Amino acid sequence: MFTPGRLSLARRRRKLTKKGLAEAAGFDQKTIIRYENGEVAPPLESLAVLARVLDFPGDFFSGPEIDEPPTEAVSFRSLKALLARDRDAALAACAFAFLLNDWVSDRFSLPAPDLIDFKEDTDPETAARHLRQKWGLGERRVRNMVHLLEAKGIRVFSLTENTRALDAFSMWRNETPFIFLNTTKTAERSRFDAAHELGHLVLHQHGGPNGRLAEDQANQFASAFLMPKAEVQARLPRVKFLTEVIQAKRLWDVSASALNYRLHKLGVTTDWQYRRFCIQIVDQFGQSEPFGISKEQSMLWDKVLGYLKADHITKHKIANNLQLPVAEIENLLFGLTNMQSIDGFGIGQSKGRAKLKIITN
Amino acid sequence: MTAIIRLEEWDVHQCLGDFDLTQEKLVDVVVASATAYGGATDNDPPSAKGWDTWRWGVRRIREILRPEGWDKDDTGGFSTVVNHKRRIRIACVRTDDATGMPGERSPQNRLPKGVVNERATTINQLSLPMAAEWPRPEVGIDEYQTWHLCVYIEGDVVRAELSRFNGFEAGHLADCYERIILLGDGDWDKLDFCGLDRGLDDLGPDFDVDIKRKK
Numbered sequence: 001m002f003t004p005g006r007l008s009l010a011r012r013r014r015k016l017t018k019k020g021l022a023e024a025a026g027f028d029q030k031t032i033i034r035y036e037n038g039e040v041a042p043p044l045e046s047l048a049v050l051a052r053v054l055d056f057p058g059d060f061f062s063g064p065e066i067d068e069p070p071t072e073a074v075s076f077r078s079l080k081a082l083l084a085r086d087r088d089a090a091l092a093a094c095a096f097a098f099l100l101n102d103w104v105s106d107r108f109s110l111p112a113p114d115l116i117d118f119k120e121d122t123d124p125e126t127a128a129r130h131l132r133q134k135w136g137l138g139e140r141r142v143r144n145m146v147h148l149l150e151a152k153g154i155r156v157f158s159l160t161e162n163t164r165a166l167d168a169f170s171m172w173r174n175e176t177p178f179i180f181l182n183t184t185k186t187a188e189r190s191r192f193d194a195a196h197e198l199g200h201l202v203l204h205q206h207g208g209p210n211g212r213l214a215e216d217q218a219n220q221f222a223s224a225f226l227m228p229k230a231e232v233q234a235r236l237p238r239v240k241f242l243t244e245v246i247q248a249k250r251l252w253d254v255s256a257s258a259l260n261y262r263l264h265k266l267g268v269t270t271d272w273q274y275r276r277f278c279i280q281i282v283d284q285f286g287q288s289e290p291f292g293i294s295k296e297q298s299m300l301w302d303k304v305l306g307y308l309k310a311d312h313i314t315k316h317k318i319a320n321n322l323q324l325p326v327a328e329i330e331n332l333l334f335g336l337t338n339m340q341s342i343d344g345f346g347i348g349q350s351k352g353r354a355k356l357k358i359i360t361n
Numbered sequence: 362m363t364a365i366i367r368l369e370e371w372d373v374h375q376c377l378g379d380f381d382l383t384q385e386k387l388v389d390v391v392v393a394s395a396t397a398y399g400g401a402t403d404n405d406p407p408s409a410k411g412w413d414t415w416r417w418g419v420r421r422i423r424e425i426l427r428p429e430g431w432d433k434d435d436t437g438g439f440s441t442v443v444n445h446k447r448r449i450r451i452a453c454v455r456t457d458d459a460t461g462m463p464g465e466r467s468p469q470n471r472l473p474k475g476v477v478n479e480r481a482t483t484i485n486q487l488s489l490p491m492a493a494e495w496p497r498p499e500v501g502i503d504e505y506q507t508w509h510l511c512v513y514i515e516g517d518v519v520r521a522e523l524s525r526f527n528g529f530e531a532g533h534l535a536d537c538y539e540r541i542i543l544l545g546d547g548d549w550d551k552l553d554f555c556g557l558d559r560g561l562d563d564l565g566p567d568f569d570v571d572i573k574r575k576k
Contacts, residue, residue: 109573141565151568241396284399299570307574 002041006061009068010054011036013092013328015085025053060323067173068095074171082166090159090166094180096328097157098173103322104304111300113153113177118202124217127203128224139231141252145194146336149179150300154201156194158183158334170197177201183335186288187295188255195222220265227252227262239269242280246290253293256281298336305337364524364537366463368545376541377523380447380508386425387543388552390453391512391521393421395549398514411455411471414514418453422510426451441507449506451523454534460513461520461545467537468511468524509534519549 011021011032018036022029027046034040035050042050051058069091076082104110116134118127132138135152142148149156159166159182167189170179179197181190199221204214236248242256249259260281264274284290308318319326367373377383397417398410419440423433431442434450441450456468506525513520521544527536544552 107575109575111571137566141563143565143567147568147570150570241392242399243392243396280396280399300572303570303572307572 001062002035002047003061003063003065004036004038005065005068006063007032007042007050008036009066009092009095010050010056010060012085012088013096014054015089016054017085021050021053025049055327056325057320057323060325063323066095067098068092069098069171069173074169076166076169086166090169090180093157093159093328093331094169094171094178096322096324097155097178097180097332099322099324100157100318100329100332101155101176101178103318108304108307110155111151111153113175115152115154115177115202117205120203120206122203124199124203124220125224125229127199128221129228131198131202132225132228139228142191142195142226144296144299145191145226146181146296147299149194149198150298153177154179154198156181156298156300156336157332158336160184160331160334168193168197170200172201172205181336183295186255187293188249188253188258188289190296191253192222192226192255192258195225198222198225223258223262223265226254227259229266232262232266233268236263236268239263239273242277242284245277250291250293255289256285295335297338298333301333301337363465364467365539367539367541368463373541373543380449381429381444382523384543387422387510387523388521389425390418390422390510391519391544392552394418394453394455394512395514395519414455414512415453418510418512422451422453443505448504449508451508451510454509454511456509456511456513456534458513458515458520460511461522461542461548463540463542463545467526467540468513468522468534470509470511470534517549520544520546 011018014021016024018032019029021027022032025032025046026049031042031046035042047061048058051061071087071091074091074094076087114135116127116131118130135148146156154177157178157180159168159180166182167185168179168181170177172178179194179201181193181197183190185193196218199218200214203217203221232252235251236244239245239248245259245263246256249256252259254262257278260269260274260277263269264271269277308314315329316326319329322329367376373384377387394414394417397413422442423431426442426444427433430446431444434441434443439452441452443450454470456470459466460468508523508525511522511524523541523543524534524537525539526534527538529535
């Protein structure tokens with residue numbers, strides 16, 4: 001039985017308009033509208049054409065309705081800069097993540113959420129400190145943000161969207177928090193993005209401020225969470241040169257820019273120093289990160305995929321089970337784990353079908 | 362003439378100790394120069410890098426040494442710090458890629474230097490054999506040993522040494538009597554500028570993600 005919502009979802013995932021899909025499939029636009037509205041089900045031959053054009057398995061279009069995240073439930077960093085088609089494609093990927101999460105949750109007991117639901121007016125600096133205390137971090141460095149989030153019940157997935165405007169986003173689905181990270185950014189940037197989204201999850205679970213204010217609060221939270229005030233002030237009571245910032249950033253595995261910003265906010269550096277360091281960072285390092293760290297990977301997915309491998313369950317089997325293209329599974333875990341760890345069979349096939357694009361800055 | 366090259370840590374430490382200096386203090390000056398070098402933008406005039414490197418080096422060495430009893434001296438536009446007790450002066454100069462490399466070639470300044478610098482450098486020759494018979498320079502500068510803090514910066518490569526030159530040729534420092542290597546090849550990359558490397562071993566706690574199969 002044809003499920004209209006699935007056709008719409010697959011189309012949005014491929015960043016196509018109805019008109020664009022109609023043209024690609026050689027149909028009339030009205031036909032696509034009627035299919036998506038559920039006025040009429042496409043005949044088998046038409047469905048086969050749509051499946052081919054959208055690069056989705058034919059079975060996908062006859063599955064049950066998929067739980068999609070509402071746009072307003074998602075914290076997008078720069079909504080204005082984000083094209084609607086990029087946003088919709090990311091939300092479609094998010095729906096597939098729900099599918100995958102449900103499939104895994106049916107087979108494994110995963111960590112339950114262990115977050116604090118802060119009041120709306122909580123200062124981000126205070127929230128970061130309290131969450132650190134609750135999680136027993138004190139003033140210590142966060143060794144691996146992805147491990148920490150997963151251990152505290154947050155599901156972390158990858159975003160491979162080819163857009164600069166989409167760094168990360170987060171949402172609550174029922175009682176489960178989700179974070180989507182653009183794993184093609186630098187490791188330092190990903191850590192900060194992860195902490196930023198954690199800020200949204202604990203500060204804005206029930207709405208609260210929107211737009212710039214919410215983003216500023218999440219940035220303040222991330223800054224305070226990764227670079228605790230007391231420790232920064234103890235290690236860097238004064239700073240004279242950028243080289244000190246570059247050296248010290250390794251203490252917290254953050255970017256030079258993030259530490260520069262934090263030092264300024266804490267009053268360690270003057271306005272003049274902050275601006276000078278900003279210029280120097282761009283001049284000396286451009287888009288690259290000095291003393292760059294390795295990308296963080298998922299422990300949850302490593303373990304899950306390890307168990308599945310023992311059961312001879314490959315990513316193709318998972319994809320078949322979910323009626324999804326293998327590439328969608330790969331996208332969701334890209335950079336978080338080595339997919340080949342479960343790809344006992346058909347690696348070549350999957351490589352041929354994957355449509356990943358690495359963004360090089 | 363082959364320069365005496367001080368390369369070993371104990372030797373460097375001992376020589377600098379004779380001037381009430383330490384390697385850390387001079388490297389601090391090099392850090393200031395290197396930071397200033399990196400601060401020049403594409404909109405700055407081409408000479409900005411060299412000027413900033415020198416200017417911040419001079420400022421920093423004075424910031425560090427004046428509280429310890431050294432004086433600043435700008436006679437004839439030759440900016441130095443002077444230690445009257447030890448009878449030495451130190452000037453900052455940006456030099457070429459021979460800097461910090463213990464080969465036969467000595468560092469050379471990139472831009473020709475002025476008459477006072479030449480005069481001060483010539484005074485160094487007074488300690489050489491037969492020097493008493495040589496003509497004395499005319500410019501009025503006290504007869505202290507002049508050392509140059511030579512800094513080479515090119516991209517990510519930074520090397521430095523404290524050098525005492527024998528002569529001057531066409532505005533360029535020529536031949537060294539003695540070279541104390543402060544930052545040799547690759548040393549810059551290993552620097553722990555402010556003791557900030559302490560604590561890097563503490564990676565912070567890792568968290569186990571507890572997963573169990575459902576039956």
